[in-house]
Amino acid sequence: MTTKTVGIALVASLAFAGTVQAQELFVGILNDNTGPTALVGAEMAAAKQDTLDWINANGGINGKKIQYEAVDYAYKAPAAIAAYKKWMSRGVPPIAVLGYGTADTEALSNFINQDKVIYLSHSFSAKLTDPAGKSGAVERPTPYNFFHGPSYSDGCRAVVTWAMEDWKSKGNKGKPKFAFTGDNHPFANSPRAACLKHAEEIGFEIVPAIQYSMRPGDFKAQCITLRETGAEYTYLGNTGDSNVAMLRSCASVGVKTRFMTNIYGYSEIEMKAAGDAANGVVIPLHIKWWNADVSGAKLLHKISKGVQRSTFYTASVCSVMYLKEAMEWADKNGGITAENVRKGMYQKKDWVPAGLEGLCAPATWTAEDHRNVTQISVSEGIINGDKYSWRVLREVNIGREARWWGQ
């Protein structure tokens, strides 16, 4: 019986794929709600859906509603490919896919170039910033990949730049020690070489790397090693739960170092989970937080219907709103096709989506360079009992140095 039942369900599912009705404007969404990065993924999933709902409720794209379908792919590349192929089998394929992380962005990079579909994700790999192959540092250009924010490498360079100034401003002499920690995993490794090179160039002494797993565990052994290296500044290369475990372990063995991390390594969620151990962690922000005193926060609150959200949420809202404006431009200039939306992304310089002023860092995409944000707010999280807030330590302009492009 089991075989029969499953068989019937399968036939039904396959038949369904071919009969999806033609929609005017369709966008596919890939989320990780249940996979290993769900801590970050669930916030972004909510943000993407809330933003599209808000757009549709407020006039859509010049009156056209965006149809969307969200799939939880649990950070499994084959599931992402299956979802993508399902969308491409529709009567009207998607104009854009709102992707999520490294796993789906990489797995689909080849297909989206062939099919010419805009891929807006939250994977900030420096390899995705060269749309025309001009940097000389990437193996294959990625003209359809977009993200809003500095690359992981540029983010790490920014916090390291801040760290050196922090060291000097305290009147310290000599070379400060810098430790790059993280799993031997593509995500953690992405900025490693670039960041270490920059740190060395600006005068850090690099201590041996420390490896801690992407899967949370007890990292006291790593923390003791870290303590013994005497590193004054430590970069955490992992995300969410893993960083929480690392921060807690290090607090318990009394490591005295200033922790810095990537955009997905720290937010209000990690502050809450790690408590005081996560106080003062420094990250490169290209967006502002929930209760920031900026005019754009009003729209953020409307989109989230008043539910307080993390910086992950804001980041996702910003990127979807950029896409919205590019679609509006495309609609007025020859119709909403992936090619026109792509052109739409290139129309303005240093722009912020209407209504989100102050919330999203100004961005510029060009047909030759997808490094979009150069102004990075190096910020620290402040934990005061059960209150979580942020403070900008320094605005770092990372620029667009040719030698850093694509790396």
Add this chain to the structure above:
Amino acid sequence: MAALVPRPSGDFRTSYIADKAIFPSRNSAIICVLGILVLMAAPPFLSPYQLSLGIYIGIYAIAALGLNILTGFSGQISLGHSAFFGLGAFGSTYLSNRHGMPVPLSIFCSGLIATFIGLFVGIPAARIKGIYLAIATLASQFLLEDFFSRASWFTGGAAGAFAKPYSIFGYQLSGDRLYSYVVLIHLIVLFLFATNVLRSRTGRALVAIRDHYLSAEIMGINLTGYRVLAFGISTFYAGVAGALMAHFTGFVSAESINILLSIQFFAMIIIGGLGSVMGSILGAIFIVLLPETLEFVVHAFRATGWPVVAQIGSSLDFIKEASIGLVIILFLIVEPRGLAHRWQYIKAYWKLYPFAH
């Protein structure tokens, strides 16, 4: 079908020729050939979604067959199968990108690379077995995973590696439609090869070792040799499957090669049927289509707009993921001997219709 499906008791052969036949009857041979012809004719009528699922099934079936030869036929457990899958994927990409090797050849050679490393990993199998071997192969999984992350010259490191499209005699066979033929042909050739190996002296030796290694040794079977050979064959299949996957997606990342994939291969052969060539395909079909079916169910449920949908909210995704596990558990309770066994029941049902089995 000497080795395609386990034979029920009472179904015996009276001659060696009958025993070694690939197909148990003329009808099954005809059905098999017709099935292949239907699959050959199908791609032009299928959507990219259906084709991509078909490609996944094909690729996973090849890898699962490899694992089945090792686990189902020679009784050795490997928890490192996906590492060899990854080795094939990176190997073929490396050979075709860096050394300009034509992709069809690089797929084959990457299988050989995987075999070479697989034979090496298989050496402990001479001394250890059962759960100890599982741990030894688990170690090889982690070693290779770490290697993939570090060896930038081979894998591209954190950036991953782009794989060239499949082309033969100057014709590019990329895209779901054309590539499905590439996978289908590999599938047919590798399944025929496995069936032939398993009905030969080698195959019988492997089964003898699985069933009672002491008796096998007393009969003069070289335990070490055959055990290591089983690793070699198994890793060749994993390597070729990995290479096929690389040239399908066009990109390989160390991130996608993990222990979960190894366990998935394991699930395929257990669900499909241990010691069954046919079961390897059925298991791959099951594992690929189950999440898609549940995704379809969830999607249909969401589309109803019932108030309960809003109440459940995003927990629906968790329910879906948990259901995959639940279905597998239920399935193993209802059909512990795998889909291949169920398939025999279904065949018997039609053969004896209208009388019950």
